[in-house]
Amino acid sequence: AQKITQTQPGMFVQEKEAVTLDCTYDTSDQSYGLFWYKQPSSGEMIFLIYQGSYDEQNATEGRYSLNFQKARKSANLVISASQLGDSAMYFCAMREGHRGGGFKTIFGAGTRLFVKA
């Protein structure tokens, strides 16, 4: 069965330093997609980065990069040069094909990141 595991409930990072948020997944499908979303205290879900299972290059979006290790089934998010505004909850998610022709997406429990000045 699909499963997303985020083992770090909370993390602290010093401003301007890099931080890695861990995510492992479990699926028997060959075709799937992996996402990271940010949820600040205001509650909205902000898309950060996407990696397709067939993408050979790691995805990057500005200060965000996804360290995709397919054999290990891990999709860690790396945030470089942390900013105070990065303090938020971060969710890893996986999208898998569904028998109805659509897509089911499951989310991990999230990691709360605190950026210290």
Next chain:
Amino acid sequence: DSGVTQTPKHLITATGQRVTLRCSPRSGDLSVYWYQQSLDQGLQFLIQYYNGEERAKGNILERFSAQQFPDLHSELNLSSLELGDSALYFCASSGGASGATKNIQYFGAGTRLSVL
């Protein structure tokens, strides 16, 4: 602004009642997804519609139903409400772009439902 519009932002109602949550997807997106976020269950996928047709179903209760209309907006109907239905309900949309970006789900701001 994600381009996905959800109304209302807040909803307070009583147990046993029925409510309707509305979602307008981003321009050009054909897929709409509904999610429930609660403290004890986390973010749960409920259902997906594509161009008016149901395409995937997750942990959606039988008391809940959804539909997507010809203009692509979607509604989530919650009936016989219970205290445990109190949660943040998100709508997301995707599919309007080409290539890998068509897979990206953009979320609305959510509807916070409080059942008293």
